[in-house]
Amino acid sequence: MTRTVTTGTGTGTGTDAGTDAGTDAGTETGTETGTDAGTSTATTAPDSAPSAAGKRPAAAPGSRGGDTARTREKAWRVVAAREMSVKIRDRGFLISTIATLALILGAIGIQMYVGASEEKVTVAVAGAPAGDVIELAVTLAERSGEDVAIAGSRRASEAAVKAAVLSGDADAGLLPTADGWQLVGKTDRNSTAAIWIGAAVQQSALDRNATEAGTTVADLSRGGSLDYALLSPDETPKMVVMVTTYVFGFLFYLAAVLLGVSLATSIVEEKQNRIVEIIASAIRLRDLLVGKIVGSIVMALGQMLVFSVAGVIGLLAMGKSDTLRQITPGLGWFLVFYGVGIAVLACVFAAAGAISTRTEDIQSTTTPVSAVVAVVFIGGISASGTFQTVLSFLPLSSTITMPGRIVAGGAAWWEPVVSLLISLVAAAFVILMSERVYRRALMQTGRKLSIRQALKQSE
Template sequence: MSVKLHDRNFLVSTVVTLVIIVASILFSGWISGRATTIDVAVTGQDAATVLQTGQKIADSQDANVKLNTHDSPDLAGLEQQVRDGKVDVGLIPVDGGWRLIGKSNENTDATKYITAAAQQISVERNAKAAGTSVQQLQSGSSVTYDLLDPDGADAGTAKVVGFVFAFLFYLSSIVFGMVIAQSVVEEKQNRIVEILASAIPLRQLLVGKVLGSTAMALGQLVLFVAAGLIGMAATGRGSQIGQVAGAAGWFVVFFVVGFLALAALWAVAGSLSTRSEDLQSTATPLSVMIMAVLFIGIFVSGVGQVVASYVPLVSIVAMPSRVVAGTASWWEPLLSLAIMAATAYGVVVIAEKIYRRSLMQTQGRLSFRQALRVED
C-alpha cells in the first residue's frame, strides 16, 4: 500500500480518472440543460402566431426549445433559406392546415410543437364558430398519470449509472488485480518469496496482498463514486442523488466482497507463473470473466438482469443497477450479498490452497489441476 501510494503513475491515473468522471457529468448536464434553438422561416402573420403558440406550449412543458421566427416574402424565398441552411424548417399555410418544409431530415421538435400549436389554434377557432368553448369540447378528456414508485430513478439515469458501475468494476478489477499478480510472479521469479517464506507463513503473505489491494481498490472506488455524486449535485440533479447514492453504497459493499475473491484468484494467477510472460496465459480466464461481467452489466435487462443480480460477481453490477432503477425489493440485495459472501469465502479457501502449493514451484508454469496435485 505504501509503495502504491507513492507511485506517481497510480496517483496521476487516479486524478485523471476523477477529472474525466466530473468533466463527463458536467458536460452531460450542460448538454441536457442547453436550449435547442429552431430557426423557422414563415410567411404571413398567422404563421408567426402559430410559432408564438408553439413556444408557449414548449415552455409549459419545461422543454428547452426556442422557436426563432424568420420572415420570408414568399414560398420561393422560404425554400431557398431552408436549402441554404439559414433556417431549420419553413412554415407556410396551405388549404386545410399548414405545411412544414425541411431540407433532408425531419426536425421532430419542430413537428411536435408546431403541430400542437396549429391544432390548438384550430380547435379554438372552430369552437368559437360553433358557439361553444374549448373547455366544453375537451370535457372528459383529461388523463392523469400516477407512479407506483415515485422515488425510482428514470430509465435513462438507471442505464447510465449501471454503465458507470460496470466500468468502475472493470477498471478496478483489472488495475489492482494485475498489480497483485505481477507482484507475486516478480517475487517468485527473483526468488524473494523463498526469503519471505522463511519469515512468515505463505497464508499470511496471501492475506496481506489481498487485504492491501482490496483496501486500495476500495479507497479509489469511493473517490470515484464521491466525484460522481458531487458532479450530479453540481448539475442540478439533486433529486436523484438519494436513489443513486443508495445504489452506489450497495455497489461499494458488493465490490469489496467480490474483490476479495478476485484478489485471491489474481494471486493464484501469479503463483502459477514462473516469469512475467506466463501471466498472459494464467490470467486470461480471469480477464475473460471480468470482461463478461462488464458486458452483462451493460447490456442485460429485464428477467436476465434479475437472474444476473443473484449470480456471484455479476451481481456486483446487476444488483446495484436494479436498486437505482427501483426494481429490487429491500431484501433482495441482502440475499444476493449473502450468496456473494458465501461464494467469495469458498473461492478464497480454494485459492489459498492453490497459492501455497504453487508458489514455491519454480520449474515451470503450472495449471490449476497440477497445482492441486502438489503436496503441501
C-alpha cells in the first residue's frame, strides 16, 4: 500500500516497507503511519474505504497526552532496536567483522604454528668423529630447551659432503681440518648450525684438552658460569607493548571509520528519500539521533567484545597466560575509552550525514572526520615519551595512548581516571554541538550545508 505525505518542505512518497522507523514509532502512539504529530497529513488512496464519519475515531479523554509522553520516552529505544537489527543484517558490517576476526585468528594461528615448529637443520658428515660432534650438538640444544632439531647425514667422503650441500640435500656440511673443524654452506651461513655445532666443537675440544692435561672440565670451567637476572621482571616487554598499542589503534580506527560512514550514509539516504519527514512527524529528532547513536555504540562494543574474546582465547591457546595478565588492565580501560570515543565520532558522523543532501555528498562531509581519526591512529601508535603522555590526556587520542601506557606500566592509578573525565567533558560538548547541527540540518533538503550554516538555521 502506498501513502502520500505532505509536509512543509515538500511531498514525499513512501511504502510500508520503507517507513519502518516511522511506522514503528507511530504504532506506539496509535497513529496509522506515525503522522499524528500535526506536521504531516496522511491521505488514503481513492480505493480505500473511508470511515463512517470521515474522521478518525476520537481518543478517550485524557489518554492522548499521557500516551504521547510515554511514547516519546520509548521512541529512542525503538530507533535503537531497529538500528541494531538493520546493522546486524548489513552485508558490509558482517563482512568487516568476519574479515577482522579472521585476521586476528589467522595471526594467532601463524604464531602457534611458528612457535610449535622446530627449526630443522641437516648437516652432512663424513666419518665417526664428525658424527659424534653432531650428537653432542643435539644434546646441548635439548639441554637448553631450544626448539632445534639437528640431524646428521652421513656421506662416504668429504667430496660427497660438499656435493650434498651443493645439491641442497644438506643445509651445511662438517669437515675436519688441521686445527679443528669447518662448516661449509652453499650460498649463506646457517646460524643455527654455527651456534650449536660450534658449542659442541668447543665442548669436545675442552674435554680432550682437559684429559691430556690431567685435569677435569669442571676445574677448567670454574668461574665461567653466566646467569641472566631481570631487574624489572614485572614490567611488560617492549614488543608486547608495541603490538598491543598497534592492535588497539587499528581496531579503533577500523570501527570508527566503518561504522561512522555507514551511519552517515543511512542518515542521508533517509533524508534523500524523504523518509525522515515521516519519522519526524512521529518522534522528536533528538530521540531519532539518540536511538541511532545508542544502536551504533551497542553494535560497536559488541563487535569489539567479539574481537577481544577471540584474542584472549588465542593467547590462552598459545600458552601466553603471562602476556594476557600483562595486557588485561589495558584492555579493560581500552573498552571504556573506546565506548566514549565511538559515541563522539558517531555523533560527528551523524551531523556530517545531516548536512548532506545526496549520497554523493557523503565523501566530502565525512572525509575531514576520517582524516582526524587517521591522525589519531598514526599519532597514537607512533608516540613515545613526553609526547605520548600528553596525547594520553587528549580526547580521542587517549583511546589508544592511555591503554598503551597502562600496558607498559607507565601510568599512575589516577591518570586514566583524569583522562577519562577529560574525555567525558569533551564528549559532552561535541555531542551537544553535533546534536544541534543534526536537528537543524536534517530537514533541510535544498542544498548541502556547512557546519556554520547548519548552526544558523532555525529549528
